[in-house]
Amino acid sequence: MIRVALTVVGLFLAVVLTLIVFGVDPVKGLGLIVEGAAGDKYGLARTAVRATPLLLCGLGVTIGWRAGMYNIGGEGQYVLGGVTGAAVARLVVPLAPGLASISILASSFVSAGLLAALAGWLQVKRGVQCVISTILMNFLVLQMLAWTVRGPLQESKHELPQTERLPNSLMFKRFDAQVDLHSGVFVALAVAALVWAALSLTRWGFVLRVVGQNRRFAFVNKLGPDAVQVWAMALSGGLCGLAGSVDYLGLVGQIGDGFSQGWGFLAIPVALLGGLHPLGVVASAAFFGALLAGGEGLSRFNTTGATLVYVIQAVAVLGYLYFVRRGRVKEAPAA
């Protein structure tokens, strides 16, 4: 509890300090951020929509890291999820439009999950560290994105590097035509609840946490750490992929070169700031979503704009790592 309170206070100070350093009146700046993030229904919707991919990817990162698998490939997995969704849309929509949403979501989960599971398998069986392999896979997927949107998945006029736009009827339900809020937000929240239950209440989640804390101990107690870690990577990647198709179905409806805004990378600090706890990640994703949404409000009045938001993120994460996670290094044995 104390840690949560300190984190909140620390984040607030980080925001204020950054505003001061940038020469923005902190009271005015904070006001603009809060207004942009939560001042009206547009602001709230912006916050929720920005937070959605962060939440799903952050949960993915959490599952991987809790199992001792440092998945840095959320970005690539997010993009792969989106591209898979677009490919499946192209195949399935003409045949069975009723199955489109579910098959898009499921296929994005499976494809990104398989990619991450490959990285997990390589680490467990061949000693290739996930930290390296998943980063490299990011580049692979981004190249694949660039190729598909100019090749097999390009829109029918072959003019722009992007896929065909999904018909509105297949997109996630929007509650208000004027705002971006879509039902994918609730998908993300439901997934958060599921991940929390799986990690905290089930045998599977318990074993996963044991493996992440001490792999050798898990091995000696015959908990099968290899399989656990490959599965953890599969789910980790799967959730990042799901984030991609949720944004595809909820927000953009078509995939282009700039499909990802770095959500997969930003999800890592989101997960860390959330204490690698699913409920913490909900709060942390909401905070970063609000910061992004509020930063857009700020940038309309101040030239520092969005840059300022990234600086605040950096300060917050560094501060968090220094003050909160620092103690863990001493607790944990080198092994």
Place this chain on the structure above:
Amino acid sequence: MALSVQGVSKSFGNVRALDSVSVEFEPGEIHAVLGENGAGKSTLMGVLAGFVRPDRGAVVLDGQALRLGDPLSTREAGVRMVHQHFMLVPNFSVAENLALASAQTLWSGLNLERASRGPTSLAARLGWSIDPRARTGGLSVGAQQRVEILKATDGPCRVLILDEPTAVLTPDEVSEAFDYLREIRRAGTAIILIAHKLSEVTGIADRVTVLRQGRVVGQAAMAETDAGQIAEWMVGGRVTSAPTGPAEHGAVLLDVTGLTVLGDRGESTVRSVSLTLHQGEILGIGGVDGNGQVELAEALAGVRPHVSGTVSWPQGAPSVGYIPQDRQTDGLALTMSVADNLAVSRLDDPSARKGPLLRSQVLRESAQSLVKALNIKTPDEQAPAGSLSGGNQQEVVVARAISGKPSVLVAVNPTRGLDIQATADVHNQLRRAAADGAGIVLVSTDLDELDALADRRVFLSRGEFVESLLGAVT
């Protein structure tokens, strides 16, 4: 007189590692220091080389008292050490390793040629061919040891300490190593050989000192003593022949024949071992550390595969409780709570499960009752296991191993590092488990522990069973 150790004592916590030890090491003499694990050899070495500051006593080199606990000045004064685990940077060339050893400060400049000039001329004198540009990690173990020795003897070397120098060498390399030790002795250097076993130093040592429980228990010129006398010193007056335990044990639980197990580097550490274990029996396996005990225990606990031989369980598949040697890595998840650590053995217990869900209430209550029953000192069962003292951590490991009522229990040094009370607690737990019908394989380097618990004892020496500890130390 070269090096004189005068009344040195050192305690770690309430363990007295050295107790008023006095020894004289003469120039031009090879002096073996023998003793079992925990006899105080490593601590004495540490004191001589300056790594350990003793509580009392002095070390005098040629009439000059050494600054104790200062490895650099000790080294400068001419007391040099060759470690058993080589202190070499594997990715550096031989010359770079030599330069690293002679570098005084970060800023003293680097001249590889000058740094390796002395050592290579010594190597030439000893008839060694050593390429200063070779990558150290690519050399054979014997050659790496030569680099260590060149490193140690570069500069003033009045006293050369070698820790288990032959343990890592092949027989050919051993005889070569002995040749150059004699060569170094000729120069008037005092040589100290640390060893577990008499056989490692016969044929080379001029004089032998035996340590037991931190005291010097015997010393003699090699010419004036024999193996029987030295073994007697090492083992003391303790019973060392295998006693015949009570015969009325139950059915055979475990039958092992011709078991061969590989170590981490692929060497065979357990060689064709056979044993049987009965219900209610405590089988003690003794011997000096590193003779295959851990690998044998891991194979029996199902944690390490065996390459040949059979392990059969006549009473059907057992539930094996395992108390591993290293509680910090194998025995506990230190960052997780005591309750979680205890829960690990109960994950498949029907009473603790409801489908995929764990009954956290059941697990917490059983953790609470174990903490209470074993008198584990912890604020509560939610405290991280790593926050407990070593003895209480060990009790958590023992509690987990025993709480599942295993039919077979494999325990490796279950009381290492524990105080008297905690040791008695753990011993009682083991006795109770045996009385309840479990068969226990107790691997311990502590003879007293085997005396106190085991119905039957065997000793491992180089991966094979021998009948008595005398066989294991000579």
